Each structure stands twice: as C-alpha cells, then as structure tokens.
Amino acid sequence: MSDDHQIHELAAAYALDAVDDLERARFEAHLPRCSRCTELVAALREAAVDLSSGLETAPPPDLRRRVLAAVETEATPPRRAPRRAPRRAPRWIAAAAAAALLAGTWGVVQLREGDPARQIVSADDAREFTASTEVGTVEVVLSTAHDAAVLRLPDEVGSPPEGQTYQAWFVSADGAARSAGLIDAGLLDDGDVVLEGSPHGAVAVGVTVEPAGGSAQPSTEPFAVIPLG
C-alpha cells in the first residue's frame, strides 16, 4: 500500500516531466489504473501551459520550409503501414508514450549522422555482452563514458514482417522496460544500431516485434534478451 501511495505522489512531477526514465515508466504503468492521477496530471498540464507563454520567438524562416517539405514527403510515399491505435491506455497517455517512441526513432536517425556507433564500439570503456538467441548471437556494446549502447543483430535477422517493426528495450532490475528505439530495415542494413536513450540502470536489453510505429511497452515476448553483466 505504501508503494501505491508513493506512486500517486509522482503525478505533479510527471506532469512537469520532472521524473527520470524509471519513474516515468512506473508512473505510466500506474496511470491507466488511477483516475485520480489521470485527472490531476491533465489539470496540472493545463496549468503548466502558462509557463511557456511569453517566450514566443519566431523560429528561423527556413525551418518552416523544411518542416512543410518533410510533411509533404511523409504524406506522399507509397502506403505506409497505418499506425495502430493505442490499446488499453487512455489516449492522452498513449500520446505521451508515442512521443517517447518517436523521440526514439528520431534519436536514432540523428545519432547515426555522426557515426556514433563506431565511437561507442571503439570507446576505451566499451564492454561487450552477447547472448545466444533463436536468431543467432546478438551483441550489445556498452560505453559508460558515452552513456550509450550499440545493438548488433546477426545478418540472419531479416526485415520485420509487413506492418511490424523491431523495437529494442532497456530492461531494469524490477523488470520494467523502457523503449530503446525502433529498428527499421534501413538501420538493420547498417549492422550496428545505436540504441536510443541511456543504458543507465538497465540490466538487460530486449528486442521484440511490435506493430509499425512501435509500442509503449513490449506487446510480444522478446526474441532476444542480452543480459548486461
């Protein structure tokens, strides 16, 4: 009961993004079951909106062109797999979770530009962890100095099935999973995938198959689990 009591107390900090990744995961697991916290978070987020008022600054004019062009590109390509509607969790929470997932996707893309996979893999403190899985040997290279990890899937791992994606997870000691990013076909081709977010606190990396767009929490059994230690 005291655990439960403490989790309610995270509502305000959560509404203001003043929680760490683990607390966020725990609270998001709690939210769908607690109408009191759901209402409080919504009310506090409305209040927090005012904090961003008065700071309005015109972004560089070029940004508009780039954002609209990006949207146009996304709107035109051959049919994308439809994003699956969030299950179970209230929409507001699902949106927050989706935000985390998209952060993952984008983080991966941005990171690749500086070829950080090589930096992490060749870091002085790089440590390798491997696991034999049903798809072959899967490896995670972790650098505490870079606060980052690289996932290496064997070539045998083909593209995910139509309408699905691979998703990596950092798993903490209490079993909580936090998204470490989506792994699409393009990233697979490169071999080394820089995982999104910090491996700090993770005791394992898991990889699951998820609906296109990813999931807030693993929805299938992981096909690979690599213990970090």
Add this chain to the structure above:
Amino acid sequence: MGPAQGAGPLLSPTDSNVELSLLLRRVAAQDQSAFADLYDQVSPRIYGLALRVLRNPSMAEEVTQEVLLQVWREARTFDPARGSALAWLMTIAHRRAVDRVRSEEAQSARLHRYEARQEAVPYDSTAEEGEMRIEASRVRRAIDAVGEPHRTTLLLAYFEGLTHREVAERTQVPLGTAKTRIRDGLLKMRTAMAPGGEQ
C-alpha cells in the same frame, strides 16, 4: 524582442484552443494546408520554449522540427475531452526539449553546472538570461503570484529540466517537499491565471 508574429491568437486561450482543436482534427486527416496554419500558430511558442530550455538556437530548431513532425504523425491521438489542444502540443514540446537537454549532459554535469551558476549569481537573475527572459507580463505576474519557494521550484523543473530529485538536491529540501512544491506551485499558478482570478 516581443512575442513573435503568429503568437497573438494564443493569448486568448479559449478561442485559440477551439481553433487549434479544429486545426488538429484536420491535421489528423493529413491536411497539409491545415498543418501549415498550425505551424504558423504554434511554432513561435514551441521554438521559444525549446530555446529557453536548451539555450541553443540550433538544438531548439531541431527540437521544434521534431515536435512538429510528431504533431503531424500523432494528431489523431489528440482527444479534446482529455485536455486542451495547447496543453497537448506544449506537453509534447516540453517533453522533447527536456529529453534533449538531459541527453546533452550527464546528470552530474548538469547539477554541477547549475550549482556553479547558483554560486555566481542568485538564481532569480540567472533564470532570466538575456533575450530568453519571461516577457509576457501576465505570465510573469502569475509566476510571481505563486511566490517562493514554489516559484523557484517550478522554474527549476520546467525550464532547467531537473527531475524532482534534482530539484530537491538543488534547493536542499527533502524529496517529498520538492514534489509537494511542484504540485502546489502549479495549482497556485492555475488559480492566478484563471479568468477573474487574482492577477
């Protein structure tokens, strides 16, 4: 510099939220012209917040782009029954800005930096660096009306991206106190901002 062009409508929350809700509905249907309108309405607000949190124009620009593309992809998950359009948008924006600022610096380094800054100048002045200060008098009044210690707690959490743990450490109060101050600060701010509320 004052509020940028396009920021105007957001100063009357109710009307703008109805308008933004309608725009978001069209964006959810992948209407690109509605998205362009939405961009014009909200990008100064998103960029301004990102700039304030990240203190780096190019990072703020990247975050703004990520936020808006996410809005394009996720507009269908917005549910007006669960909150205002502006709260939905700014929640996404704040979350991304905070995630970015945290990924830029390890926690210890961030704490150290804030402590160093704290020693150099009292927080009240450092919170308002150069052009990134909070300019709108209405909001200023609301934040000021919140009073200390809630005001500093809110500013540390919202603009510096500190977790409640870090806020507690930084302000040297127990964890429970930091959590309570965040909640009470926001509730007080809500009261102060409410139409017809105290200044």
